[in-house]
Amino acid sequence: MASYLIRRLAMLPFVALGVTLLLFALLQLLSPEMRASLYVKDPRQLSALESVIETYHLRDPFPIQYWTWLKQILVGDLGYSETARMPVAEAIKAFFPATFELALTAFVPTLLVGIWLGTKAAVYQDRPLDHFSRFMAITGYSLPSFVLGLLLLMIFYGRFNILPPGRFSLEADLFIHSANFTPFTGFLLLDSLLNGKLWIFWDALKHLILPAATLFYNSVALLIRITRSSMLEEIHKDYVRTARAKGVEESDVINKHARKNALIPVITSSSLLLVGLLGGVVITETIFNYPGIGRWGVNAAQQLDIAGIMGFALVSATLFVLGNLAADLLYAFVDPRVRLK
């Protein structure tokens, strides 16, 4: 396991180098004036871009520029985002907890429902529950998040006025930013409980349900499918027949024998799930006007806030690469065949 871990970790710097090179090369299509915001530390510098261009070698050859920029980002200097009106590093700190809270709220039910429904669908193949799971899967793939999100908003906000967009109501917003509220973690659901304010918890939950449901619906499809097909494969294997022949209870055969092995491909494909969630966050946050990384990235892209775009891309790539790494390690951990290769 240790050597696998080392080999896998050794790849990370190369991926990081590649990702930053690609992004920086893309930016070369823009004029030095537009790229200057990447190096700005204080908004007052925005009015004196020429000196920024001079200082950071923006008219020099690519390797010099890249090296200058790389040294900057390694110490956490990511420039100034005009759409967020704050330095990029601060913007990431401000938006990330919101996105993480949303993704997690969607991820847990996705995992539970997806695995449960996928297993049931395989066990009761071609029965009503299986048909239902297929319906969920095929519509989940085909209904774009921006359509589902709008319809949910029309019904639960427009018609019933119970689940509003945004992250909190005006009263909650005022209270959260007052001296009576301590932001321990940045996760609103948790902070509200730690502060003993149930009404804030309720307020935050009401704002989370619709975007989380949108993300859930689009990502549960993948999990249902993978669990179902890998479960179908397992329950026809010899060891399952042996277990049954020995007289093991059917529920134990399914839950203890077959499902444990069937979940291995589910772990490998959890990176796909992560792509789905991260990508889904971009659109979902925009529809629901939810102040996270995704909405910030889209705003930055619409208004050509280069520092914001780069910050958004770097955060997404980092999360994605680390998520993949976690999936690979988990996979090697549960399946000894992988780490021995």
Next chain:
Amino acid sequence: MLKRLRKKPLSLIGLGLIVFFALVALLAPLLAPMAPNARDPYLIPQDGYTSDPTPPSSKHWFGTTEQQYDLYYGIIWGTRTAFKIGLTIISMALLVGITLGSLAGYYGGWLDEVLMRFTDIILAFPAIVLAVVIVAVLGPSLSMVVLAIALVAWPSYARLLRADILSVKQREFVLASRALGATDFWILTRRVIPNAIFPVLVVASLDIGSVVIMAAALSFLGLGAPMGYADWGQLISLSRNWILGTPQNPLQFWYTAVIPGGTIFLFVLGWNLLGDAFRDILDPRQK
């Protein structure tokens, strides 16, 4: 293969949907004739400039969006846009993917290593994130959306083809050609690629549904088609301001979201139903 498709009623529904949309796209000039003085058929005619959408009527079958763009016209010509976008993205991605994937698989060595590490880097981003970044840098427009999605889509085709070529190039008929003194180029284009390309072509053609969703998403985010262009994603984004109706009739503007949203759903559903059937046929484990 067609025989096995016929056994799956759902795949026939999928095929039916795609044929239906293809007919709509082909017959667009008959179904929704251009206004006599219009120059570009993809620009939706406006009936006045009032901001509120109007419900379906005999004059506007599907109603109008804000600023009076006719939804029916937009949906019909938007079908052409969807096919154009989908086919262009997939052919561009396939062209790059096949070229680089076959070079990497056939020649191996440092070329393979460099190309595969490059695909690793592109695949280190969630596709939509990289597409958003590329479109933002190149300048938002529909053609840049197409280019951006093709740029993020090719690596998976390149990898798929490379893996197939690795096994095909070991087969006897390739070794025989080489023994007979055929050039690398001839072996690659006449023997190796034709025997390895089929799965990539199937996978790629069934991806049309998902690339159309991604293009619509970018248009929805305001990075794609300009205002008034017949594009489904753009039509859906026009409904964002009309989530709330009046207190008497809260769902007053339902048609602005349901009609374009339903259209794109059926289009993608068609591709996915067909894709499922093909996946079952191609995957021997699922028998």
